[in-house]
Amino acid sequence: MANIKSPSLRAAKKYDVYGIGNALVDMEFEVGIDYLQKAGIEKGLMTLVDENRQSEIINTLHGIQHKRSCGGSAANTMIAISQFGGRSFYSCKVASDETGDFYFKDLMDNGVETNLSTSSLEPGITGKCIVLITPDADRTMNTFLGITQTLSTKELIEENIKNSEYVYIEGYLVASPTGKEAAVKAKLLAETHQIKTALTFSDVNMVNYFSEGLQEIIGRGVDLLFCNEAEALAYTKASTIEAAAVILKKIAKTFAITLGPKGAFVFDGEHDVYVVTTPVEAVDTNGAGDLFAGAFLYALNANLSYTEAAKLGCSASSLLVTQFGARLRREQVLEVKSRLL
DSSP, X not given: OOOOOOGGGSOSOSEEEEEEOOOEEEEEEEOOHHHHHHHXXXXXXXXXXXXXXXXXXXXXXOSEEOOOEEEOHHHHHHHHHHHHTOOEEEEOOOBSSHHHHHHHHHHHHTTOEESOOTTTOBSSOOEEEEEEEOTTSOEEEEEEOGGGGXXXXXXXXXXXXXTEEEEEEEGGGGGSHHHHHHHHHHHHHHHHTTOEEEEEOOOXXXXXXXXXHHHHHHTTOEEEEEEEHHHHHHHHTOSSHHHHHHHHTTTEEXXXXXXXXXXXXXXXXXXXXXXXXXXXXXXXOXXXXXXXXXXXXXXHHTTOOHHHHHHHHHHHHXXXXXXXXXXXXXXXXXXXXXXXX
């Protein structure tokens, strides 16, 4: 059994991870690939759209809709940390509308503390993300950011950053000027208080279209980087994961590259490690990378090795993709933990 820290041995920090990212209510639909073609939607990517375009897409959808949930990449990761037994805090922004009230309640119900409160919400429209799942298990997202586009340094709580083991930054923030500013400030505050920093690239479109902004967030480097294979190759302009890893080591002390059904490639600061995952029949890959990061961060804070953390992340993600939705049920989390911990 892995050597998990007991509460008495844990570092005296209030939170394992302080996350910052976009607050989006996810609405997931099953559709055919032909629908994406007819609707002019680029498959497999996250595309930012305005409210009218999102409404237009919703009005043309005739697929199966699954329940809505509070989401956003970093939110999914913070929820995963909480489900595994860690302590997470999430800085984000929603509006004082029904969707915002739903988001706040869902976040709290999942054990994540937040800067949000019902009395502090501003007028506006809470962000929403249409997640389109095709029969090949690929996820395509069309996102209207709404009020989260104005997330800024005002949503940061320095005292809670100071009282965290890690600050986790969502790469999607780079698409908003104020969001990018908040990400840069959060990283600076973390470094000032000697808190470890983690960044996820989030989506290959963020790498392709906002690479300079990502470099600004990275600054002198991060302690831990999360990305998938496509993002790693796009950022480094390398042709292989091994070549990409050489370049990523210049900006990240450690990193984890998810490889889909092939598992993960991890650098623990000294050694490169391939972690192979068990083959499964995937139906929905939405949220798999977010869950991997959450399980990975939980494991590191539980004093597990990078290899053990990657195994936990791969096991959790492999289970997630066999069902619809971006998070595991609590009993499934316990199942994953019992197998590996």
